[in-house]
Structures are given as structure tokens and as C-alpha cells.
Amino acid sequence: MKIKKRWKVFFLINGKRRSLTIEPHWTLLEVLRDQLGLTGTKKGCDRAECGSCTVLLEREPVYSCQVLAVQARGQRITTIEGLTRNGKLHPVQQSFIDHDGVQCGFCTPGFVLTASAFLDRTRRPTPDQVKQALSGNICRCNAYVKIIESVLSASKRGKRIRD
Amino acid sequence: MHPFRYAEPESVAEACRFLKRQGTSAMPIAGGTDLLSEIKDGVAKPESVLNLKRLPSLAHIREQDGALRIGGMTTLSQLQVYPVLRRNFRIIEEALSTLATPQIRAVGTVAGNLCQRPRCLYYRHPLFLCAKKGGTTCFALDGDSRYHAILQNDLCPMVHPSDLAPAFIALEAQVLLAGPEEKRLLPLEEFFLLPGQNLSRETVLKPGEILVEVRVPKPKAGTRGTYLKFRERGAGDFALVSAACSGRVLRGTVAELRLVLGGVAPIPFRARQAEEMLMGQRPKKEFFAAAAQAVLAAATPLSGNRYKIEAARTLMVRAMQAVLK
Amino acid sequence: MREEVAEAALDLIQVEYEILPAFFDPMQAMKPDAFSIHPGGNIAGGKPIVLERGSVEEGFAQAERTFEGTYTTQVHCAAGMEPRVALAQWDGDFLTVWKSSRGIHMLDRPALARGLGIPAQQVRVICPAMGGGFGSKDETRMGTLTALLARKCGKPVRMEYTRQEEFVAGRTRHPSITHLKVGIGRNGEITAIHARTIMSKGAYMSSGSAVIRRCGQGALYLYQTPNAKFEGTLVYTNVPPAGSYRALGAPQGQFALEVHMDKIAEALGLNPLEFRRRHHVKPEGQPGRRLTPPGELVSDQPVEGGIPFSSNRLSECVRLGSRAMGWQRRWRPPNSSPGPKKRGLGMALGLYRGGLAQKAGAEVEARLDGSVEIRVGTIDVGEGAFTTLLQIGAEALEIEPARVTILGGDTATTPEAPVTSGSSTTFSMGTAVQQAAATLKERILDRVCAQLGADRENVKWNKGAIQMNRPTKKTVAWKQALALLSPEERRVRLAIQPGSTEFVINSFAAHFAEVEVDTETGKVAVVKYVAAHDSGRIVNPAAAQNQVEGGVMQMLGYALTEELLVDPKTGIPLNGNFLEHKVPVIVDLPPLKTIFVNAPDPAGPFGAKALGEPPSIPVAPAISNAIYNAIGIRFQDLPITPGKILDQLPLKGRG
Structure with a gap:
């Protein structure tokens, strides 16, 4: 067993293999923002409380501020930058725009990612299921009414959200 | 965050040996949500961190003769979707649905939930060197005590924050601990320590020992269970008070009852007095109230948490009403 | 350099402290012999601010009954998702x-x-x-x-602040202690309202005088009375510094006022709705004499009477809101519902400045490629100001919003603009953008007419294209028209002074809450909420709804759960994080209905008035009044936690 201060790792980020050397105490959030320049992932609390840093790890939403990057090595990670395909917005992104599910926008990447993972698993959710699924994301502008509308509307687009 | 070294053991045995050798300078990490908060807040300062989460042997859920065997590194979200839960282990399912947030359940583990450290505002605060952290004073005893214990709270009024622990104990779960030399199996109820037994730690884990499995026996036919959690926010919040209850009524009288409270004591609090009073009785609301009253007669509330007595009474009665019918 | 290196370096700095007396309670800090936190004593400015219309002394002399009460509010953190940062x-x-x-x-x-x-x-x-x-x-x-x-x-x-620093060293909502005295005359009229508020400021001044001033406005102006007085004392203490936060002191002052008025209504045997209908301020404003000289701008936070409002649809708010709640049909006397879970209805009114008269500049430039850029020196604090200003500019030019872009938040490229405060951006900046855009449109029309030799009456503006009917039928396309103007002519920069010399410009709200109180746990569930607002004409309905829904939800936290806890012995804030400050989450969202009266105000741009802050004002009193209606117990101290409710209820286990 090796006990190391530096780790050479790779991640599969938004479909691309990214290799780099990291230190064990760097969080996944720090690596995404500071090493890889993926600043769509936001640091709101750094304590796994607010959800602004949510990314998908193996398609499940996690708080990247409270996951050691080294623990996620070799895994598939989706950030908000990876949702847009060929310049076309993801249906959940489009729905947040259409329904004003945004005020200041800081929490939005986290909400969109959490919602997209949820809609991958749940075809026709009830409003209550949407609330439960998004209960780990805080919007201090409290745009919750329109966030729920956005997610419900995206779910009604009738086709699978992601391939 | 304060830097540390990091290692990934190949086996449980290797992990145990390493942890024993390193003593308190090494800490195991699983989901990390609790440990990393402690490191960032300066409460924990490990020199090295040992990742148990990649040990495949610890991430299982199995049924054996109807009993459930849950690997310590099983994530809470894996457990939550395990099909048999809804049928036979309702309490666990209910506890999980109230626990933390989807993002935390995705990485948090069963062992991590049972081994998490207290949420006491003073303990978690870098500016208070409280008795639990090696200081001489408990600041909560005459400070802000609204979230603290009402029972067994003389030395350190922390409350045990786990939702799963009361649920498991109500189901008579056992835990399997692996150490460098041997494994041992004990009731989960005996896993937790009161501050009087050890002020700085909350469990019986010895240096080098890790929690590898939880074993939950299959409830007898006719057993019902529920987990009630009272909290301020609708999600992502720890319990002010919670109650896990498992019981069975046979031919009109209580044949089996286990009632465990969270949020009221430094350990998951087994309300044995209530259990004993009700055994063999007809399940009636007056008896439930009397039994709850007997449990709470021992309460020693602090200046800010008297309300927890009434809340605990309510949850006990409601839990028993839901289960014993 | 990595942050952790900077942090490690900070840890190496040794600070030597001289331990001085500290105050965490303003009542202690304001005692005459208390140790001075700053030279000059602990009362900021040396004395309270005192504002009076008529004479409350005379008013109380005329009163048949008087009602007094004391109300307190907590330290509350704004906690925007992004911690503050500078580079x-x-x-x-x-x-x-x-x-x-x-x-x-x-x-x-x-x-x-x-x-x-x-x-x-x-x-x-x-x-x-x-x-x-x-x-x-x-x-x-x-x-x-x-x-x-x-x-x-x-x-x-x-x-960059950490989250904990954001809670502790950011600026909090001032905690307050308000004492109210209201006199009621023989015919049920309000003869006098006297409010005295003490606010704990923390050790540093930041927007404090404006905060306490705004705390008094409800008492001075929300209810019709010839005699009203506000005394506000701002006290230095050693708790985290308070500053401006959505609606400044208005939520604190109007929490006290609206719970107090609820109590008076009951004492007079009136339904809370009926009492408010009779006594809330009407379009003609407060009785009394105008003191502002003719021709001068009227304050939108006045003390004097004798000045009508530019528009006041508070009666409409009450009518529409109560109807949506089913108030008449469903209201029951306090503590009427059987069983351990009790329901109740509560309401509260709110008034707020509607169009802060701040000088504002804007620049609008049309480019030869047909695009238009609006430049504003204001910022978008996250409420969507830029979208709204863009809409106003496009509407004034009568062109597709898609052709318009907006540039803001940069001193190098934008004209001077006021501070984003007092919910005034739509009103002040909107007026500037509207006028700049309208000026540009006039210029284009003038130039095209001159070119074609047409009279202004014979041309029509159609989405930027200009259609001439006489002497011949002809259309000049938008880009063609722009080509007729010089670069200087295509750019309009102007500054305006919004406001009114004739009217008080205020926004109004009436909120209605239905709660269910679990009397065995103290848990309050908001089961329905209706917010009715008069903010003039609504410019951007979706953004406006977001403002109301967001304001209500933020203040449900203020009413029920949120508080920055300070250790009573050391003054150290204990819970500087989202979790322990108990910031509400999405599952706490009640069914929420927003109603806009949507009647244009004659003074505002396209009839708009202020909206951003008003939704935060009536929430806490509406909830407290609903809890009273449910269980018959008044809560005059925020937040109304389960612990406080259980402590007040007659408990089963107590002897």
C-alpha cells in the first residue's frame, strides 16, 4: 500500500479523459475549478450543505466540495459544462431559461445537474418527488416555485433526457 | 484544507494494521462528508487518511436466512433502493428517507453514518476548546443548549446525530468489527459509549478496528416498525428528536417492543422502561403516555432544551400508536 | 499561490489582544455608565432619531383605550449563495x-x-x-x-469570504426591540401611534441610520392617524456587525406593528381583516399639513401628512388577497380547531418606499448593424435588473428585445448610477433608460422626416421601421434610418432626477397565511400563503413573481427558523452555516399564490413602482398572527421555533 503526498490520476470529465497530478487534500471542487478551469461548478459553502458545487459522479449528484478528488479518480464526472452537446442546451437547461427557474444564477448549475440526474431515473415525477430530489440544493433567492416548474416541464418533454 | 497523505488499502486486514500502527495520526475515510468538515474546521488533523471506500468486500448487501447483512461501505443511496427494505425493514427505509440529502446519501456510507461525530455547535467550532476536544470546560452546559441532550447529559450533553442508529437498534442489529488480530460481533446498542465511559470518542472501536458489517435480523411475522423524525427544516437537517419503534401485538397484547430515541442523549437512547411497562399490556394510548412519562421522568433538561421533553413524549406516543395496533 | 498557503501564513500572525469589556445585549451597552466601544458612547449619533407627525401626547389624551406591547427580532443573515469576493x-x-x-x-x-x-x-x-x-x-x-x-x-x-465569514463578518439584519403604544378613540379611530425601537448594531456602522429610519415608517404611515411618532436608537455592541439587508429595518418595525394591530383588532371585537380595512392608509395619504415646500420633491418616506399617494391600491391588495385565501368563509376565532393539530389564518399589511428619488444616468446607442446597446452604471445584484432594464429600453424604442443588449457593472464604460437600494432600480434606472431610448427614437424620427420632407404626423414607427403615408407611401427600414444619423446622434446619454413634487410614491402589500400548528411538537407548517402586491405596473411578470415568491420564502425562514446564534458568554457566533442557521430548503415551500394588482402608477416608468424588498415585510407578522389564530398564543419574539411554542403551551407532562 502506498502512502503518497502526490497522486497521478485521471478522470473522465464530460466524456474526456483528463490526466493530472493532484494532492490528496484537494477536493474534487478545487480540482475542477482551479486545475481544470471548469468554473461552472460553484463554491457556496465548502461544507456539503448548499449544493452549488453539485456535479455528477458516475451519474449520481454529489457535493464536489466534500469529495476528495483522489477518491474519485478514474470515475466519470459530469459538470455543467458537459451538459451542453454541440452547442445545444440540455432540455433541463432550456427549461430553466423558459420558466425563469433562475434569479442570481449561482445555484443554478447545481440544480440543473441534480435535476438532470433525477429525470434520467424518473420519467414522470410528481411535484413532491421533484422537491425531494432537489432537497440538497439551496437557492437563497428562493426561486423554488419556478425551479419546480422548470423541472416538471422538462420531464414532460416526453423523451429521455440523456443518452 | 490542511494537507495530509492518502492511502488505499488492498484489504481490510491491511487497513486495520495500518490504522493500528499509525494510532490517532491516521484516520479512515469513507464518503468523507463528515471527516472533511472536521478537518476543514480544524477539529480533526490527521497526518494520513485511509480510504476504505474502494474495498469491494465492504460494499455488499446480502440476505441470509431473511437477515440483512450490510457492508460498512455500502452507500446510503444503495441501501435506500434495496428492494427488500420496503417489505421487511420499514424503519430503515423511513430513517434513510429523512437522512441528510440525496448528494450526501450518494457518497455517505452506513458505517460512516454510525461513526459520525457529534454536531454540537461548540464541539464543531474552532474557537471553543471544549472538554471533548481535550479542554477543561463544556461550553454547552451553560451556553446555548437548544440542540443538546436532555438525558445522560451531566458531563457532555452532545446528542448522537445518526438516524440509522436508532432504527438499527430498534431492529436489534449487530455490528461486525474487524481489528488487526480478530473480528468481533456485538449488538449495535453496545457499540456506543457515553461520555462518562469515554469523553473523546463515541464508540467502542479500538485502535485499528473498523466497522465492516451491520447485521439486521429479520423481524418476526406481524412486526411493525416506524421511524419518526422531528426537525426544523424539511430536509438536510439533523433530528431535534427522533423515535424508532419496532413492535408486535399478539392476541391483543404487546408481545414485543423496542423503542429507541435519537436527539435526546449522547447515545441512541433505548427507552427500556417504556418497553418493560408495555410488555404484555393491551396497546392503549393511556399506557403509551404513561410509559413515555416514565422514560422522561429521568430527564434533566438544560436551560435551552426543555421543549425536547414534550417533543420526545409526542414522538414516543405516536411511534407506539403507529406500531402497536 | 494556493489558498492553503495563504491560510497557513495567516496562522503564523500572532495577534496580541487587550481584553476590554464587551456587550452582546444593547440594553446593557446603552446604559449611561457602560464602557464605550467607540469614543462618544454606545448610542450611534449620540441620541435616538425622533420623528413625529402631530402630537402623540395629544393623541393619547384623546384616546379611550391604549394598547402597549414589546416585540423582538433576531440576528438574521442574508447568506447570498456566493460569498463576497474582491480582486x-x-x-x-x-x-x-x-x-x-x-x-x-x-x-x-x-x-x-x-x-x-x-x-x-x-x-x-x-x-x-x-x-x-x-x-x-x-x-x-x-x-x-x-x-x-x-x-x-x-x-x-x-x-474571498468563507461561508462562515460570510455569516459572521458579512452584514446581518439588525436585531431589534420595539415598544409600541397605540391609542384608540371613542369611535374606534386611531388617535396616536408611538413606536420606540432599539437596534443592536454590532461594533461598526454600515447603513445603520437608514435601517433604523426605515424601521419607523410602518408606525408613521401604514395606519391612518393624525399623531404618530417614532424614536429609533442604534446601539453599538460586540455582536457581528449588522447592515443593510432586504427592506432594511422595515420587516422589524412592521412585525411589531402588525402583530400589535392584530391584538387591538381582537380587543375591539373586530375581525383582523375588517380592522385593517377601516384603518389602513388610503390613497389620500395621512391627515395633516404638507411641510415640504411646493415644487420640491416629496420624500417617499415622509412623516408629514397632507400629501396624497401617486397610487395606493392597498385596498385592492386586501380584497384580492383575502378572497384568494377564502378569509371571509374560513376565518374562525382563535384556537377553534379540535385535535392536536390546529389550523389558523393570519394576515399582515406592508408599505414601502416605491421609487427612491435617486439621480440616475443611462446611455443608449444604436449601431449601424441594427443592434442597440444600453449602458447602465448600475449592477445586477441577482434580481434580474438587467433583464428588466433591457425590456424597458426595447419597449421605449418599440423594437424587438432580441436586438438589444445591456452592458452594466463597469465604471469605465457606463454613466454614473446610484446604489442598488430601496428597490429603486426599475424606478430610477428604468426611467433613465426609458427616457434615453425615447430620446433616441425621437431623434431617428426627426432625422428621417427631415430627410424625406415628411411631417411627423404622417409617419408611423413600426418596430424601428418608419412608414410614411404622405406625400408618398414609403418605408425606411431600421438600419437605413440609423444610417442617416451621425455616430454622436445615435448615442444618447442622459441623467434624470426621478420622483414627484406632488405625490408620495409607495408600494403596498397584503399577505395572508394559513398555518397548521402541531401542538404536541411545536412544529408549524405553512399550508397556504397568498401575497398580494401593489407595485404599479409589472414590467417583467416572471421576474416579479420570482421576487415575491423568493421574498416570502426567505422571510418564512426569518419567521420560523433562522437566527444567527451568539454564545451568551463569549459573544462568539455559533452557527455560521446554512445548516445550523436553518435556511429553508425546497421541501419547506408552501403552496404560494402571488397576486399583482398591476395598476400603473402615474410617476414610474411604464407605471412601475418598487418591488424587490416589499415582499419581505409582511411575512413574519402574518405567520405570527396565523399561529395566534391557530392556538390562541401570541408570539412577539422571532423566530417562532418549536421550542418557543412548546414552552408556551400548557404541557401534558407538567404538574
């Missing part, structure tokens, strides 16, 4: 600072110039998109600190 970079003697801000032109730029001893022309401040301001990101110190550090080390320096 400073020097280029020779020129400084650029990127930062969270409330006002780049009027706050940060002058403060930086003053603090660093350089001319303002050498300072550029940029506030890009910001993660939630709520009025609280108003301090300028981070800009100055980073600029000093950057000058010292010759490199750009960034400073």
Missing part, C-alpha cells in the same frame, strides 16, 4: 477592482479613491454577475484591502 490589480497608478458590490460608481469607486489617496479617475470598478446580494453586499472594505495588498506585493490579489 484587485494595479497597472502603474491605475487600479482595477472586480468585486461584489451594491454601487460601483457611488460606493466603491469613491471609497477606493479616498482610501488609497488616488483620484477617482484612476480607479475602475467592475461588478460582474453576482450570486445574490439582497442589499447586504454593501461594504467597500474588501476592495480597499485587496488593493492595498496588491500594491504591497505587486501582484493581483483576490480575497
Whole structure:
């Protein structure tokens, strides 16, 4: 067993293999923002409380501020930058725009990612299921009414959200 | 965050040996949500961190003769979707649905939930060197005590924050601990320590020992269970008070009852007095109230948490009403 | 350099402290012999502010009954999702600072110039998109600190608050103690309202005088009375510094007022709705004599009477809101419902300044490619100001919004603009944008008419294209028309002074809450909420709904769960995080109905009035009144936690 201060790792980020050397105490959030320049992932609390840093790890939403990057090595990670395909917005992104599910926008990447993972698993959710699924994301502008509308509307687009 | 070294053991045995050798300078990490908060807040300062989460042997859920065997590194979200839960282990399912947030359940583990450290505002605060952290004073005893214990709270009024622990104990779960030399199996109820037994730690884990499995026996036919959690926010919040209850009524009288409270004591609090009073009785609301009253007669509330007595009474009665019918 | 290196370096700094007496309670701090936190005593400004219309002494002499009560509110944190941040970079003697801000032109730029001893022309401040301001990101110190550090080390320096620092060293909502006395005359009329408020300020001044001033406005103006008085005392203490936060002191003052009025209604045997209908201020304003000289701008936070409102649809708010709640049909006397879970209805009114008269500038430029750029020196604090201003500009030009872009938040490229405060951006900046756009449109029309030899009456503006009917039928396309103007003519920059010399411009709200109180756990569930608002004409309905829904939800936290806890012995804040401050989450959202009266105000741009802050004002009293209606117990101290409710209920286990 090796006990190391530096780790050479790779991640599969938004479909691309990214290799780099990291230190064990760097969080996944720090690596995404500071090493890889993926600043769509936001640091709101750094304590796994607010959800602004949510990314998908193996398609499940996690708080990247409270996951050691080294623990996620070799895994598939989706950030908000990876949702847009060929310049076309993801249906959940489009729905947040259409329904004003945004005020200041800081929490939005986290909400969109959490919602997209949820809609991958749940075809026709009830409003209550949407609330439960998004209960780990805080919007201090409290745009919750329109966030729920956005997610419900995206779910009604009738086709699978992601391939 | 304060830097540390990091290692990934190949086996449980290797992990145990390493942890024993390193003593308190090494800490195991699983989901990390609790440990990393402690490191960032300066409460924990490990020199090295040992990742148990990649040990495949610890991430299982199995049924054996109807009993459930849950690997310590099983994530809470894996457990939550395990099909048999809804049928036979309702309490666990209910506890999980109230626990933390989807993002935390995705990485948090069963062992991590049972081994998490207290949420006491003073303990978690870098500016208070409280008795639990090696200081001489408990600041909560005459400070802000609204979230603290009402029972067994003389030395350190922390409350045990786990939702799963009361649920498991109500189901008579056992835990399997692996150490460098041997494994041992004990009731989960005996896993937790009161501050009087050890002020700085909350469990019986010895240096080098890790929690590898939880074993939950299959409830007898006719057993019902529920987990009630009272909290301020609708999600992502720890319990002010919670109650896990498992019981069975046979031919009109209580044949089996286990009632465990969270949020009221430094350990998951087994309300044995209530259990004993009700055994063999007809399940009636007056008896439930009397039994709850007997449990709470021992309460020693602090200046800010008297309300927890009434809340605990309510949850006990409601839990028993839901289960014993 | 990585942050952790900077943090490790900070840990090496040894600070020597001289231990001085400290106060966490304003009542202790304001005692005459108390140790002075700053020279000059602990009462900011040395004395309370006192505002009076008529004479409350005479009013109480005429009263048949008087009602008194004391109300307290907690320390409450704005906690925008993005912690405050600043980045400073020097280029020779020129400084650029990127930062969270409330006002780049009027706050940060002058403060930086003053603090660093350089001319303002050498300072550029940029506030890009910001993660939630709520009025609280108003301090300028981070800009100055980073600029000093950057000058010292010759490199750009960034400073960012941790979440805990954001809670503790950001600016909080002032905690308050308000004592109210109201006199009721023989015919049930209000003869006098006297409010006295003490606010704990923390150790530093930040928007404090405006906060306490606004705390008094409800008592002075929401209910019709010839005699009203407000005394506000701002006290230095050693708790985290308070500052401006959405609606400043209005939520505190109107919490006290609206719970108090509920009590009076009951004592008079009136339904709370009927009492308010009779006594709330009407379109003609307060009785009394106008003191503002004719021709001068009227304050939108007046004390004097005798001045009508530009518009006041509070009666409509009450009518529409109560109907949506089913108040008449469903209201029952307090503590009527059987069983352990009891339901109740509560309501509260709110009034707020509707169009702060701040001088505002805007620039509108049409380019030859047909695009239009609006330049504003204001910022978007996260409420969507830029979208609304863009809409106003497009509407004034009568062109597709898709052709218009907006540039803001940069002192180098935009005209001077006021601080984002008092919910005034739509009103002040909107007026400036509207007039600049309208001026540009007139210029284009004039030039095209001159070119074609047409009279203005014979041309029609159609989405930027100009259609001439006489002498011949002809259409000049938008781009063709623009080509007729010089670059200077295609750019309009102007500054306006909004406001009214004739009217008080105010916004109004009536909120209605239905709660269910679990009397065995003390848990309050909000089961239905209706917010009815008069903010003039609604410019952007979706954004406006978001403002109301967001304001209500934020203040449900204020009413029920949120508080910055301070250790009673040391004064150390204990819960500087989202979890323990108990910020509401999405599952706490009640069914929420928003109603806009949507009647244009004659003074505002396209009839708009202020909206951002008003939704935060009536929430806590509406909830407290609903809880009273449910269980018959008054809660005059926020937040109304399960612990407080259980402590007040007659408990089963007590002897």
C-alpha cells in the first residue's frame, strides 16, 4: 500500500479523459475549478450543505466540495459544462431559461445537474418527488416555485433526457 | 484544507494494521462528508487518511436466512433502493428517507453514518476548546443548549446525530468489527459509549478496528416498525428528536417492543422502561403516555432544551400508536 | 499561490489582544455608565432619531383605550449563495477592482479613491454577475484591502469570504426591540401611534441610520392617524456587525406593528381583516399639513401628512388577497380547531418606499448593424435588473428585445448610477433608460422626416421601421434610418432626477397565511400563503413573481427558523452555516399564490413602482398572527421555533 503526498490520476470529465497530478487534500471542487478551469461548478459553502458545487459522479449528484478528488479518480464526472452537446442546451437547461427557474444564477448549475440526474431515473415525477430530489440544493433567492416548474416541464418533454 | 497523505488499502486486514500502527495520526475515510468538515474546521488533523471506500468486500448487501447483512461501505443511496427494505425493514427505509440529502446519501456510507461525530455547535467550532476536544470546560452546559441532550447529559450533553442508529437498534442489529488480530460481533446498542465511559470518542472501536458489517435480523411475522423524525427544516437537517419503534401485538397484547430515541442523549437512547411497562399490556394510548412519562421522568433538561421533553413524549406516543395496533 | 498557503501564513500572525469589556445585549451597552466601544458612547449619533407627525401626547389624551406591547427580532443573515469576493490589480497608478458590490460608481469607486489617496479617475470598478446580494453586499472594505495588498506585493490579489465569514463578518439584519403604544378613540379611530425601537448594531456602522429610519415608517404611515411618532436608537455592541439587508429595518418595525394591530383588532371585537380595512392608509395619504415646500420633491418616506399617494391600491391588495385565501368563509376565532393539530389564518399589511428619488444616468446607442446597446452604471445584484432594464429600453424604442443588449457593472464604460437600494432600480434606472431610448427614437424620427420632407404626423414607427403615408407611401427600414444619423446622434446619454413634487410614491402589500400548528411538537407548517402586491405596473411578470415568491420564502425562514446564534458568554457566533442557521430548503415551500394588482402608477416608468424588498415585510407578522389564530398564543419574539411554542403551551407532562 502506498502512502503518497502526490497522486497521478485521471478522470473522465464530460466524456474526456483528463490526466493530472493532484494532492490528496484537494477536493474534487478545487480540482475542477482551479486545475481544470471548469468554473461552472460553484463554491457556496465548502461544507456539503448548499449544493452549488453539485456535479455528477458516475451519474449520481454529489457535493464536489466534500469529495476528495483522489477518491474519485478514474470515475466519470459530469459538470455543467458537459451538459451542453454541440452547442445545444440540455432540455433541463432550456427549461430553466423558459420558466425563469433562475434569479442570481449561482445555484443554478447545481440544480440543473441534480435535476438532470433525477429525470434520467424518473420519467414522470410528481411535484413532491421533484422537491425531494432537489432537497440538497439551496437557492437563497428562493426561486423554488419556478425551479419546480422548470423541472416538471422538462420531464414532460416526453423523451429521455440523456443518452 | 490542511494537507495530509492518502492511502488505499488492498484489504481490510491491511487497513486495520495500518490504522493500528499509525494510532490517532491516521484516520479512515469513507464518503468523507463528515471527516472533511472536521478537518476543514480544524477539529480533526490527521497526518494520513485511509480510504476504505474502494474495498469491494465492504460494499455488499446480502440476505441470509431473511437477515440483512450490510457492508460498512455500502452507500446510503444503495441501501435506500434495496428492494427488500420496503417489505421487511420499514424503519430503515423511513430513517434513510429523512437522512441528510440525496448528494450526501450518494457518497455517505452506513458505517460512516454510525461513526459520525457529534454536531454540537461548540464541539464543531474552532474557537471553543471544549472538554471533548481535550479542554477543561463544556461550553454547552451553560451556553446555548437548544440542540443538546436532555438525558445522560451531566458531563457532555452532545446528542448522537445518526438516524440509522436508532432504527438499527430498534431492529436489534449487530455490528461486525474487524481489528488487526480478530473480528468481533456485538449488538449495535453496545457499540456506543457515553461520555462518562469515554469523553473523546463515541464508540467502542479500538485502535485499528473498523466497522465492516451491520447485521439486521429479520423481524418476526406481524412486526411493525416506524421511524419518526422531528426537525426544523424539511430536509438536510439533523433530528431535534427522533423515535424508532419496532413492535408486535399478539392476541391483543404487546408481545414485543423496542423503542429507541435519537436527539435526546449522547447515545441512541433505548427507552427500556417504556418497553418493560408495555410488555404484555393491551396497546392503549393511556399506557403509551404513561410509559413515555416514565422514560422522561429521568430527564434533566438544560436551560435551552426543555421543549425536547414534550417533543420526545409526542414522538414516543405516536411511534407506539403507529406500531402497536 | 494556493489558498492553503495563504491560510497557513495567516496562522503564523500572532495577534496580541487587550481584553476590554464587551456587550452582546444593547440594553446593557446603552446604559449611561457602560464602557464605550467607540469614543462618544454606545448610542450611534449620540441620541435616538425622533420623528413625529402631530402630537402623540395629544393623541393619547384623546384616546379611550391604549394598547402597549414589546416585540423582538433576531440576528438574521442574508447568506447570498456566493460569498463576497474582491480582486484587485494595479497597472502603474491605475487600479482595477472586480468585486461584489451594491454601487460601483457611488460606493466603491469613491471609497477606493479616498482610501488609497488616488483620484477617482484612476480607479475602475467592475461588478460582474453576482450570486445574490439582497442589499447586504454593501461594504467597500474588501476592495480597499485587496488593493492595498496588491500594491504591497505587486501582484493581483483576490480575497474571498468563507461561508462562515460570510455569516459572521458579512452584514446581518439588525436585531431589534420595539415598544409600541397605540391609542384608540371613542369611535374606534386611531388617535396616536408611538413606536420606540432599539437596534443592536454590532461594533461598526454600515447603513445603520437608514435601517433604523426605515424601521419607523410602518408606525408613521401604514395606519391612518393624525399623531404618530417614532424614536429609533442604534446601539453599538460586540455582536457581528449588522447592515443593510432586504427592506432594511422595515420587516422589524412592521412585525411589531402588525402583530400589535392584530391584538387591538381582537380587543375591539373586530375581525383582523375588517380592522385593517377601516384603518389602513388610503390613497389620500395621512391627515395633516404638507411641510415640504411646493415644487420640491416629496420624500417617499415622509412623516408629514397632507400629501396624497401617486397610487395606493392597498385596498385592492386586501380584497384580492383575502378572497384568494377564502378569509371571509374560513376565518374562525382563535384556537377553534379540535385535535392536536390546529389550523389558523393570519394576515399582515406592508408599505414601502416605491421609487427612491435617486439621480440616475443611462446611455443608449444604436449601431449601424441594427443592434442597440444600453449602458447602465448600475449592477445586477441577482434580481434580474438587467433583464428588466433591457425590456424597458426595447419597449421605449418599440423594437424587438432580441436586438438589444445591456452592458452594466463597469465604471469605465457606463454613466454614473446610484446604489442598488430601496428597490429603486426599475424606478430610477428604468426611467433613465426609458427616457434615453425615447430620446433616441425621437431623434431617428426627426432625422428621417427631415430627410424625406415628411411631417411627423404622417409617419408611423413600426418596430424601428418608419412608414410614411404622405406625400408618398414609403418605408425606411431600421438600419437605413440609423444610417442617416451621425455616430454622436445615435448615442444618447442622459441623467434624470426621478420622483414627484406632488405625490408620495409607495408600494403596498397584503399577505395572508394559513398555518397548521402541531401542538404536541411545536412544529408549524405553512399550508397556504397568498401575497398580494401593489407595485404599479409589472414590467417583467416572471421576474416579479420570482421576487415575491423568493421574498416570502426567505422571510418564512426569518419567521420560523433562522437566527444567527451568539454564545451568551463569549459573544462568539455559533452557527455560521446554512445548516445550523436553518435556511429553508425546497421541501419547506408552501403552496404560494402571488397576486399583482398591476395598476400603473402615474410617476414610474411604464407605471412601475418598487418591488424587490416589499415582499419581505409582511411575512413574519402574518405567520405570527396565523399561529395566534391557530392556538390562541401570541408570539412577539422571532423566530417562532418549536421550542418557543412548546414552552408556551400548557404541557401534558407538567404538574
